Amino acid sequence: MSRIGVxxxxxxxxxxxxxxxxxxxxxxATLPDVVVAKDYKFMCSTPGQEMIVNDIKQHKLDRIIVTAxxxxxxxxxxxxxxxxxxxxxxxxxxxxxxEQVSWVTHDIEExxxxxxxxxxxxxxxxRLLAPLTSRVIDxxxxxxxxxxxxxxxxxxxxxxxxGKKVYLVEKNSTIGGHMAQFDKTFPTLDCSACIxxxxxxxxxxxxxxxxxxxxxxxxxxxxxxxxxxxVRQKARYVDHSKCNACLACTEKCxxxxxxxxxxxxxxxxxxxxxxxxxxxxxxxxxKESCTFxxxxxxxxxxxxxxxxxxxxxQQDTFVQVKVGAVILATGFDLMDTKPLVQxxxxxxxxxxxxxxxxRLFNSAGPTGGKVTLRDGSxxxxxxxxHCIGSRDKNNHEHCSRVCCMYSLKFAHLFxxxxxxxxxxxxxxxxxxxxxxxxFYNRIIEEDVKFIRGKGARVTQxxxxxxxxxxxxxxxxxxxxxKLPVDMVVLSxxxxxxxxxxxxxxxxxxxxxxxxxxxERHPKLAPxxxxxxxxxxxxxCQSPKDIPDTVAQAYGAAAEALxxxxxxxxxxxxxxxxxNPASCCGCQNCVRVCPYGAPGFNETKRxxxxxEALCKGCGLCASVCPTSAIIARHFTNDQVLAEMEGLMEF
Amino acid sequence: MTISFKQIExxxxxxxxxxxxxxQVSVVLAYGKGYDEKHPMPYVARNPSxxxxxxxxxxxxxxxxxxxxxYPAGTKIAVAVKAADSRAVIQLIQEEKVKREDxxxxxxxxxxxxNPKTQEIIDGKTTGGLYNPVLYDILLGDEVxxxxxQLPYDVLAAYESMDKEVRFAFWKKEFDKCxxxxxxxxxxxxxxxxxxxxxQNKPKWGDKSPKFHGNLMYxxxxxxxxxxxxxDCGECSRACPVDIPLYLFHKKVARExxxxxxxxxxxxxxxxxxxxxxxxxDSDKILx
Numbered sequence: 001m002s003r004i005g006v007x008x009x010x011x012x013x014x015x016x017x018x019x020x021x022x023x024x025x026x027x028x029a030t031l032p033d034v035v036v037a038k039d040y041k042f043m044c045s046t047p048g049q050e051m052i053v054n055d056i057k058q059h060k061l062d063r064i065i066v067t068a069x070x071x072x073x074x075x076x077x078x079x080x081x082x083x084x085x086x087x088x089x090x091x092x093x094x095x096x097x098x099e100q101v102s103w104v105t106h107d108i109e110e111x112x113x114x115x116x117x118x119x120x121x122x123x124x125x126x127r128l129l130a131p132l133t134s135r136v137i138d139x140x141x142x143x144x145x146x147x148x149x150x151x152x153x154x155x156x157x158x159x160x161x162x163g164k165k166v167y168l169v170e171k172n173s174t175i176g177g178h179m180a181q182f183d184k185t186f187p188t189l190d191c192s193a194c195i196x197x198x199x200x201x202x203x204x205x206x207x208x209x210x211x212x213x214x215x216x217x218x219x220x221x222x223x224x225x226x227x228x229x230x231v232r233q234k235a236r237y238v239d240h241s242k243c244n245a246c247l248a249c250t251e252k253c254x255x256x257x258x259x260x261x262x263x264x265x266x267x268x269x270x271x272x273x274x275x276x277x278x279x280x281x282x283x284x285x286x287k288e289s290c291t292f293x294x295x296x297x298x299x300x301x302x303x304x305x306x307x308x309x310x311x312x313x314q315q316d317t318f319v320q321v322k323v324g325a326v327i328l329a330t331g332f333d334l335m336d337t338k339p340l341v342q343x344x345x346x347x348x349x350x351x352x353x354x355x356x357x358x359r360l361f362n363s364a365g366p367t368g369g370k371v372t373l374r375d376g377s378x379x380x381x382x383x384x385x386h387c388i389g390s391r392d393k394n395n396h397e398h399c400s401r402v403c404c405m406y407s408l409k410f411a412h413l414f415x416x417x418x419x420x421x422x423x424x425x426x427x428x429x430x431x432x433x434x435x436x437x438x439f440y441n442r443i444i445e446e447d448v449k450f451i452r453g454k455g456a457r458v459t460q461x462x463x464x465x466x467x468x469x470x471x472x473x474x475x476x477x478x479x480x481x482k483l484p485v486d487m488v489v490l491s492x493x494x495x496x497x498x499x500x501x502x503x504x505x506x507x508x509x510x511x512x513x514x515x516x517x518x519e520r521h522p523k524l525a526p527x528x529x530x531x532x533x534x535x536x537x538x539x540c541q542s543p544k545d546i547p548d549t550v551a552q553a554y555g556a557a558a559e560a561l562x563x564x565x566x567x568x569x570x571x572x573x574x575x576x577x578x579n580p581a582s583c584c585g586c587q588n589c590v591r592v593c594p595y596g597a598p599g600f601n602e603t604k605r606x607x608x609x610x611e612a613l614c615k616g617c618g619l620c621a622s623v624c625p626t627s628a629i630i631a632r633h634f635t636n637d638q639v640l641a642e643m644e645g646l647m648e649f
Numbered sequence: 650m651t652i653s654f655k656q657i658e659x660x661x662x663x664x665x666x667x668x669x670x671x672x673q674v675s676v677v678l679a680y681g682k683g684y685d686e687k688h689p690m691p692y693v694a695r696n697p698s699x700x701x702x703x704x705x706x707x708x709x710x711x712x713x714x715x716x717x718x719x720y721p722a723g724t725k726i727a728v729a730v731k732a733a734d735s736r737a738v739i740q741l742i743q744e745e746k747v748k749r750e751d752x753x754x755x756x757x758x759x760x761x762x763x764n765p766k767t768q769e770i771i772d773g774k775t776t777g778g779l780y781n782p783v784l785y786d787i788l789l790g791d792e793v794x795x796x797x798x799q800l801p802y803d804v805l806a807a808y809e810s811m812d813k814e815v816r817f818a819f820w821k822k823e824f825d826k827c828x829x830x831x832x833x834x835x836x837x838x839x840x841x842x843x844x845x846x847x848x849q850n851k852p853k854w855g856d857k858s859p860k861f862h863g864n865l866m867y868x869x870x871x872x873x874x875x876x877x878x879x880x881d882c883g884e885c886s887r888a889c890p891v892d893i894p895l896y897l898f899h900k901k902v903a904r905e906x907x908x909x910x911x912x913x914x915x916x917x918x919x920x921x922x923x924x925x926x927x928x929x930x931d932s933d934k935i936l937x
Contacts (some may be wrong), residue, residue: 505929584843587745588925600745605722623925625842625874627849640852 002127003035005061006119007052009043009068011098018102018111024067027116031123035059044074049081056085063126067095067119072520088131090573090633095122117649124645128638132573137612139225140324141564144169146217146503149177150546151329151538153199154553155560160208164564167321168203169212169231172260174278175200177331181261183361183369185546186409187439193277193364200279214284218318220326220506221596223613224533225569229321235314237285238271242309245281247273249301249310257289259366263356266366271301271310275364285310325533325560328517329553330503332539335389335396335493343388343490344458349374350468351458351488354406361413371417375466379420379486383470384410385455386426390493398514401543403491404430408440410489411448422448423483425455425472433545451483452476458488494543507534508594516542527556535559574616574633580606582628589620589629652759652790658705660789661729664755666700668727674753676720678713678728679703687765691716705729705757708765712882714738714838717747727753729789731762732779736880736915737838739784743915743922744878746841756785758793764887774896777801777881783916801881802904808897820898821861824868826891829859833895834871836888839878846870872898877906877923880915909934 006028010016021039028037036059040048043066055061064087066078071094079089097115105111141164145156148170156168168175179185180200182192203209212231219230238249255270262268270290271283291298292312302310334355337345345351350373352360363369373379384407389395404426411422429450431440444450453472461467461484470483496515497503504511508531510518517536520528527535537556538549563569576597578589583606589598590607597613598620600606609620609629621631630636665677681692681702691711694700713728714737720726726747730738738754741747758781760772772780778801780793811819834840846854847867855870856863879899886896907913909932910923 502929582844584841585745588922591921591925592927594927625846626844627846636852 002033002063003059003061004031004033004063004065004123004126005052005055005059006031006034006037006065006067006123007043007048008037008039008097009048009066010039010041011043011069011102012041015068015098015102018105018108019097019115020108020112023112024097024115024119028065028119028123031120033063033127034123035061043068044077049077052078052081053085056082056087062087063091063093063129065093065095065119065122065126067097067115067122069098070094070096070100089134090132091126091129093122093126093129095119113649117646120648121642121645125638125642128635128641129633132632134573135571135575135611136568137225137571139564139566139569140227140322141165141567142167142321142323143325143327143560143564144227144229144321144323145327145329147177147329147331147538147540148172148175148203148211148213149329149331149538150179150196150199151331151540151549151553151556152177152327153196153203154550155327155329155537155557156209157199157202157206158554158557159560160206162561164208164561166209167212167231167323168209169215169217171214171216171234172274173214173236173284174274174280175203175211175213176275176277176279178355179546180275180277181263181355181362182358183363183365184409184413186405187433187435189409189412193362197277197279200277204279211280212319213280215319217503217506220508221613222322223571223595223615224531225324225563225571226612227323227326227533229323229326231319231321233317233319235287235316237287237290237310237312237314238283239309239311239314240280240282242307243282243305244307244309245283246306247283248304248306250283252300252304254298254300255286255289255291257286262359262366263353265356265359277364285312324564325535326507327535327537327553327556327560328503328507328509328540329536329538329556330497330500330540332494332543333497335495337388337490337492340389340395342457343385343455343488344460344468345490348458348460348468348488350379350466350486351490353490353492354403354410357410357489361410361417369417371414373487377486378418381421381423381483381485382414382418382487382489383423383425383455383468383483383485384489384491385458385470386424386491387454388490388492390491391427392493396493396495396514398493398543399430400491400494401430402494402545405433405436405439405545407489407491408443408448411443412446415446415448420486423470423485424448424450425453425470426450427452427454433547451481453481455488494539496540500540507531509534509536512542514542516540527552527559533563571612572616574631575611575614576609576616576618576620576629576631577611578607578609579628579630580604580608582626583607584626584628586625588623588625592619592623594619652761652793654706654759657757657759657789658703661705661755661757662700662703664787664789665694665703665727666697668753669694669697669700674725674727676724676726677703677755678716678726679755680705680709680711680713680729707761707763710762710764710771710884710887712737712836712838712884714741715836715884717741717752717838718841722748723751725751725753727755729755729757730782730785731757731759731776732782733776733880733882734838735782735784736777736779737882738915739918740839740878740880740915740922742918743920749918753787754782754785756782756788758782758788758790760793760796766887766892771883771887772796772799774799774804774883776883777913784918802900805897805900805904808901820865823893824864825861826893827859827864827868828891829857829864829867830890832888832890833885833893836884837875838882838884839875839880840871842874846874868893868895868898872902875899876902877910878914879903908932 025037025039144167145152156166214234218232222228253269253271256267259268261274271285359365390400457471519526535556537552585605618631621629668674677694680689683690712734760780855866
C-alpha cells in the first residue's frame with residue numbers, strides 16, 4: 001500500500017479562476033491511499049516546495065501528485081523536491097490542470113469536473129508507479145551547425161572559439177547566405193560584404209571548424225549528446241583538394257546557367273563560383289547547364305585545368321558525423337509572388353522583387369551597381385510596395401518584419417544612385433529597433449513620398465507603353481490613386497525554406513502555422529526546440545533582421561555549449577524494455593521507432609531495445625502484438641489504471 | 650475454360666512427390682481426404698509416400714498459409730496456395746514471420762470454389778476477386794483469364810448503405826451469437842500472436858465470457874489488429890460455426906486502409922505493412 005500526498009496549486013488565479021481548487025483537495029483526501037491533500041497559492045514557490053518536503057517527512061509519503069501546470073514547466077522543480085527528501089524522483093506525478101483544464105474553459109463546473117477526473121486517474125496510476133534509475137551517458141563534445149548564413153557562421157565561430165569542434169553544413173557551394181547577396185544594411189548603411197566576408201574568411205581559417213559546403217543532412221539518428229548524422233556531400237565534379245582556385249576553367253566554359261546568386265537576372269557559366277568573395281573560392285559544375293553532361297562532349301574545363309581537378313565521374317558521397325548538439329540556422333525563402341497575378345511579377349519586366357533589387361545595387365551584381373531596368377534604361381519613378389503576401393489573411397498572416405526597413409534603405413539608395421521619384425506604399429511603418437525610427441525620419445527628409453495604402457494592383461499603362469501603373473487607396477485622404485511609374489519593387493513575404501518541412505522531420509521538430517521551426521517556449525526558450533539538443537537561430541524560427549539573427553546565433557551557441565561542455569549527462573529512465581519470452585519476432589517495433597532504438601537479434605529471434613537511443617515515446621509498446629514491450633513509467637497496468645480512474649467521472 | 654480439379658490434384662501430387670523426394674522441402678502443406686468429398690482437410694505430407702493422400706476439389710478452401718508459422722524458422726516448406734492464400738504468404742513475409750527462401754509456393758489458379766455448408770460459389774465474395782496466385786514458384790495449371798471479375802469490395806454495397814444505428818443493431822445481433830470458440834482466430838493466417846490479447850490476464854483487455862460486450866471487444870479489437878493485414882481469404886467467416894459474416898467488417902477496414910495508404914495487404918513482397926510503416930506521404934485523413 002502506498003502513501004500518496006496530493007498538492008493542488010492555484011497558480012494565482014490562473015487555475016483557481018476556473019477550477020475549484022479546494023474542492024479538488026477535498027476530493028483527493030477521500031481517494032484510496034491518499035494520506036494528505038492540500039491546496040496552495042503557488043506550489044512552485046519556496047514555501048510551496050517546503051510544504052511538500054515537510055509533508056513527505058511528517059506523513060512518510062512515498063508518492064507525490066502535484067496538480068498544477070504542464071510538466072514541461074515544473075516537472076524538474078518538483079522532481080528535485082522529491083530527490084531532496086530521499087524519494088525516487090519518478091514517484092512524482094504531475095497533473096496538468098492549467099494548460100489542459102483551466103486555460104481551455106471559462107466554465108468553472110466543467111473545469112472542476114475535468115480536473116477531478118484527471119486527478120482521480122493520476123491517483124490510480126500513482127499507486128502502481130515504481131522507482132526508476134536515470135541513466136548517465138557520455139556526451140560527444142562536437143556541434144553541428146546547419147546553414148551557413150550569418151546565423152550559422154556566427155554560431156559556428158562562437159563555438160569554435162570555445163575550443164569545440166564545429167561542423168558547418170551548407171547546401172550551397174559557398175557560405176554567406178542571403179546576407180552575402182545584400183548591398184547595404186539598414187539602418188547604418190554599412191556595406192554587407194564588408195562586415196560579412198571577414199567572418200566567412202574566419203570560418204575558412206578556423207582550425208576548429210570543418211566547413212561542409214554542397215552538403216545536406218540526409219539522416220539523423222541518436223539523441224541529445226550523441227547524434228549520429230549522415231551528411232550527403234553532393235557531387236561538385238571538381239576535386240577541391242586539387243583545385244588551386246585559378247578559375248581558368250570558368251573562362252573557357254561555354255555553358256550557360258541561370259545565376260541563382262543574382263536572382264536569375266543574369267546568366268553564369270556552368271562551372272562557376274557564385275560571387276567573387278565566395279568561401280571556399282573553388283568552382284563547382286552545375287550538371288543542368290554543363291554542355292558535357294547535356295551533350296556528352298565539351299570537357300573544355302578539363303583541358304584548361306592544370307591541376308587535373310575536374311572529375312566528371314564524381315558521385316554523391318555520404319559522411320557520418322557524430323555530434324552532441326545541433327544548431328539549425330537554415331534561413332528563409334522569399335514568397336513566390338508570381339501567383340499574385342495582380343502585381344504582374346514575372347509578367348511585366350518593370351516589376352522586381354526585393355532580392356533582385358539588392359543585386360542591382362550591389363557592385364558585384366549583374367549591373368555592377370548601376371540601377372537600370374531590364375532594357376538598360378534608368379527608371380524615372382519607382383514604387384516600393386510593402387507587405388506583398390505578408391500581413392495578408394489570404395496568404396501569410398505574419399509580418400515579415402524587415403520589409404519596412406529595407407524599403408527605406410532601397411529608397412535611400414535609389415535617391416543616391418538615380419534621380420528618380422520614389423514612392424512607398426505601406427500599411428503601417430514598423431520601425432522598432434535601435435536607430436530604426438531615426439533612419440525612418442532621415443529618409444522622410446530625403447524627399448521620398450509615403451503613401452499610406454497597400455498597393456492593390458500593378459497594370460500596364462494604356463497611354464505610355466512600357467510604363468506601369470500602381471493602383472492603391474490612399475487611406476489618409478480616402479482617395480483611390482493611380483500612379484504611373486517605371487519600376488515597381490515588391491516586398492514579398494519571408495517564408496520558411498521550401499524544404500523546411502523535410503528538415504523539421506529529419507530533426508523531429510514541430511513547425512508553427514507558417515511553417516517556421518517551433519521554439520520550445522516563445523518567450524523563455526526561443527532557441528530551444530521540443531527535440532532536446534537541437535537549437536534554432538535566425539529566420540528559420542521567424543522573420544527577423546540581422547542584429548536579432550546574430551544575437552540569436554550567440555544565444556544558440558551558448559545553449560549548445562551547455563550540453564557539450566559536460567562529459568556526461570543524465571537521461572530519462574522512462575524507456576521501453578522487451579520481455580523476450582513473449583516477443584514473437586514480428587519486428588513492428590523496429591519499423592515504427594523514430595529513433596532506431598529497437599534492433600532484432602537474429603540468433604535469439606527477439607527484439608532488443610538500445611536504451612541509450614530510446615526516448616520512451618511508447619510507440620513500440622503500442623504496436624507490439626503480444627505486449628512483450630513494456631514502456632517503463634507507462635506500463636499497461638499503470639495506463640489502464642489511469643483510464644479506469646478517468647472514466648469514473 | 651473450365652477448371653479441371655482432377656488435373657490440379659495430379660499436378661499437386663507430382664510436384665509434392667518430386668519436392669519431398671529431392672529433399673528440397675521437408676514439409677508439403679496441402680489438402681487431404683476428409684470424411685467425405687465435401688469436407689477435405691488440411692494435410693501435411695512429410696514423406697513421399699504421404700503424397701497419395703493429397704486431394705484437391707472445389708471445397709479445398711483452407712488457407713494453408715495458416716500453418717506456416719507453426720514450423721521452426723528455417724524449415725523448408727512447400728505450400729499449396731490459391732490466390733488469396735498467396736497474399737497471406739506475402740503478408741507473412743512482409744511481417745518477417747517466414748522467409749521467401751524457405752518456401753516453395755505451389756500456385757493454384759482456380760475459380761468456382763464452393764462453401765461446403767451453403768454450396769455457394771465464393772469467388773469475389775471472400776477471395777479478393779482474384780483467381781491467380783499473386784506469387785508462386787510452380788503454377789499447377791493455366792492462368793485463369795476471361796473469367797468475370799467480381800471486385801472485392803462490391804459485396805460491401807448493402808452493408809455500407811446501412812446507417813449507424815442499423816449497422817450497430819446488425820453487429821449486435823451477429824455478435825450476440827458468438828460462442829467464443831475462437832475458430833475465426835484459428836483459421837486466420839494473420840492471427841499468430843501468442844498470447845492473443847484476449848487470452849491475456851494482466852492486464853485483462855476484455856471479458857472472456859461469451860456475452861455481447863466481451864464479444865464486441867474481442868471482435869472489434871481483432872478487426873483492428875487485422876487492419877491493413879487481412880488478405881480477404883474469408884476463412885474466418887467459413888470457419889464460424891454460427892455464421893457471423895466477419896468478412897464484411899474486414900473488407901470495410903481493408904478498403905479504408907487501401908484508400909488511405911494506397912496498398913492492399915499482401916500484394917507485393919516489397920511493401921511494408923501499412924500500419925507500422927511511416928511514410929512521408931501517408932494520408933492524414935484520419936486526423937482531419
